[in-house]
Amino acid sequence: MLNIILLGPPGAGKGTQAKRLVEERGMIQLSTGDMLREAKSSGSEMGRRVAEVMDRGALVTDEIVIGLIEERLAGSDGAGFIFDGFPRTLPQADALGQLLDRLGQKLDAVVEMQVDDAALVARITGRFTCGSCGEVYHDVTKPTKVRGVCDVCGSTDLKRRADDNEDALKQRLMEYYKKTSPLIGYYYAKGKLATVDGLAEMDEVSVAIRKVLDKP
Numbered sequence: 001m002l003n004i005i006l007l008g009p010p011g012a013g014k015g016t017q018a019k020r021l022v023e024e025r026g027m028i029q030l031s032t033g034d035m036l037r038e039a040k041s042s043g044s045e046m047g048r049r050v051a052e053v054m055d056r057g058a059l060v061t062d063e064i065v066i067g068l069i070e071e072r073l074a075g076s077d078g079a080g081f082i083f084d085g086f087p088r089t090l091p092q093a094d095a096l097g098q099l100l101d102r103l104g105q106k107l108d109a110v111v112e113m114q115v116d117d118a119a120l121v122a123r124i125t126g127r128f129t130c131g132s133c134g135e136v137y138h139d140v141t142k143p144t145k146v147r148g149v150c151d152v153c154g155s156t157d158l159k160r161r162a163d164d165n166e167d168a169l170k171q172r173l174m175e176y177y178k179k180t181s182p183l184i185g186y187y188y189a190k191g192k193l194a195t196v197d198g199l200a201e202m203d204e205v206s207v208a209i210r211k212v213l214d215k216p
Helices: 014-025 032-040 045-055 064-074 091-103 118-123 166-180 184-190 203-212
Strands: 001-009 026-030 083-084 110-116 127-130 136-138 193-197
Touching: 001 014, 001 184, 014 026, 014 083, 014 166, 026 032, 032 045, 032 064, 045 064, 045 091, 064 083, 064 091, 091 184, 110 203, 118 166, 118 193, 127 203, 166 184, 184 193, 193 203
Parallel strands: 001 083, 001 110, 026 083, 110 193
Antiparallel strands: 127 136
8 A cells, every 4th residue: 555645736747647546556546626525515524614614715724634634544445545736835744744643654655746837838728628527638739639529528518727828827836836845855855755757748757656656
């Protein structure tokens, strides 16, 4: 069982690589956004807390997010976890480390997906997804075979994120570098950090991550 964190700025491909690890290794992807949405509709005590905060338009506290993660970790059947989008800050990293210690688990690796900002902007501003099945496309590197039609499910519901534009992306990158990039030094100091080229071909990135995880 492996527990890992995927680190990298918006658009580095963390979600794509997490999906592959889920398929190949049976790992469980813990995406903060997905967990909050699931909790909100679950009807559980934690779910009611999440719904109350989100309905007010307030930010969900670190305490609540850690509580959701604890529920998932405690209820696992031995599968490893991929933390995607969490932690984002040093206090969150400390809280996650304490939680893992408390549950008798450990963090095995932190994989930083390094990117060049200019290349990342070009990648993201050309990105669109299928609203039905979630398949991701790109105007240049991965267009649909038939214009306007998803290759996988045949849907014509193809969408672009409202914030997948150059100005919005630069703002998101600034937020990442201010809040999340300190985690790189934090995990390097703990001997957990490995770096891969996030702008390589998807298969090459997968191979590089596989080598990190299979390292003795």
